[in-house]
Amino acid sequence: MALTFLLHLIERCAYGYGHGSFLTGVHATPWWRRVAATTGGGLLAGTGWWLLRRRRNVPSLNDLVHKPAASQRIGTVLADALLQVLIVGSGASIGREGAPRQSAAVLAATATRRLRLADIDQQALIAGAAGAGLSAVYNTPIAGAVFALEIILRTRRPRTIAITVGVSLTGTSILWLIHGTGPTYRLPPMTSGWAPVAVWSVIAIVPCLILGRAFTRLTHAARRHPTAATPRLILSLGATGIALGVAGWWAPELFGNGKAVIDAIADGNRSLALLTTLIVLKPVATAGYLRAGATGGLLTPSLATGAAMGAVVAIVLHNAGFPVDVPSFALIAAVGCLATTQKAPLFAAMFTFELAHPAVWELACFVITALGASYLNNKRALPRPSRRSQRNRPKKAHPKDGSYTES
Structure with missing residues (x-):
């Protein structure tokens, strides 16, 4: 408190x-x-x-x-x-x-x-x-x-x-x-049926995986080489603040932990150019502060990045004549991106669900996207064995006839 x-x-x-x-x-x-x-x-x-x-x-x-x-x-x-x-x-x-x-x-x-x-x-x-x-x-x-x-x-x-x-x-x-017990993110009621949201929960797996992995690589690279604890740390964070303040002339949604992005989507401030820019600028701004030497959480910045991507897709479909719900698409993409960055699908689904309190059936869509993105993320993370390592694998005796097979 x-x-x-x-x-x-x-x-x-x-x-x-x-x-x-x-x-x-x-x-x-x-x-x-x-x-x-x-x-x-x-x-x-x-x-x-x-x-x-x-x-x-x-x-x-x-x-x-x-x-x-x-x-x-x-x-x-x-x-x-x-x-x-x-x-x-x-x-x-x-x-x-x-x-x-x-x-x-x-x-x-x-x-x-x-x-x-x-x-x-x-x-x-x-x-x-x-x-x-x-x-x-x-x-x-x-x-x-x-x-x-x-x-x-x-x-x-x-x-x-x-x-x-x-x-x-x-x-x-x-x-x-x-x-009180109200949700942190107050989104408007859903205006479309469940079918487009359910389909999007499957389609969004791959885009969320790509966006989440890009966010992770960017922030990990920034954290790997932060500014050392010297007087340069002061100037580095001050310069990062100037850069963010200048960028905020046009995109105030960049300020803060990421809630401003969700609020903009909920309020109907859904400029396609703005949201598309936020997909890039939000991870860059977060990585910039980490590189400058700041410490803090990454949950809501990655959540906001995914939400911006989902809102962009929904607006494009809506302009093409498809009746889709922009906040629901944004939440599902937010779940997929968060599940990829944190490698925690159950946490991503439940965290987003409790943040916004959507319809109960949407939790199933959240779980589908989170599990799918996490599965593909873990599968791609496994190193592929080279041919040389396969040739050098130890051999073991066959339990029946004593012949050798590849282990």
Whole structure:
């Protein structure tokens, strides 16, 4: 709750609006203030990260779950989370779920450090807390538990499932007292039948796979060579903020974690040229911040990229005379892209479903797209053996006649 209130406070101070959504506030802000907000946020966050990282490394989420000693750096982790909130609130194209995830994880690790728990149960509690931080931000209690199980722990142990589900539901229910139980993304009711959506859930598998793999390669390359913890980090994030602010003169939907893209699709601001440009610029903007040295989540940027692609396809079909529903097409493409980037089909389907609360039958379409994209992604990830390696394979005796065959 504290991080959510802080994020909204930074957004309103940076862009000078008092009511309405973030996208509405950005649209009402003059161009010079957009540039000043992203640039100032980059300079301030860059200064904080330089001071923080030059002394010690910030533990990752996996370190907090699997390495008990990482929880001793609670101050470092919380300071890094606050800097993430600062740069996302100023408009950076980074997901805002990274800060509550790692904050909840380090607090849970600190609280359970002296308890006499088995390692596997302690890891389940910490991972469940990270999932609860995610679910509390986006009001996705089931997806938070699936995140802990499918992405962090990668287990189906019944006891671990019970722990993570309990922690995620508890964390989200506390936030319901403040924000209510409504969906994060409010989309208009469906205007077409189920048949076009069902067909699109199958056709979208390959385009989502291609787009998701391109997003992953771009962001992985940016993360592999980030700006070092030197004064150059400050200038790098400031320059990235200037570039985003200039691009935001024409496309304010680039600002923020990606919710602005979904809001634009829901509000009917569906310029074909704008959405087509967002398919390219959103991953580039996210990779630019990662390359400059920022840290944060990638869930909603990849979700928004896929949604823009699905909306483009729906608008083209709609202009050609086919009665298709643009938000539904956007959600299905968002699921496929997210499933590819995270390699977690069940999480992608449930996360998107809980974000938008569409019709229940659409969940089946989400699962089809997510499983199809993940299957093809995993299949392509397997290396093909060369002919030379096949010739050098060890031989084994045949169990019946003692002859040798290729193993």
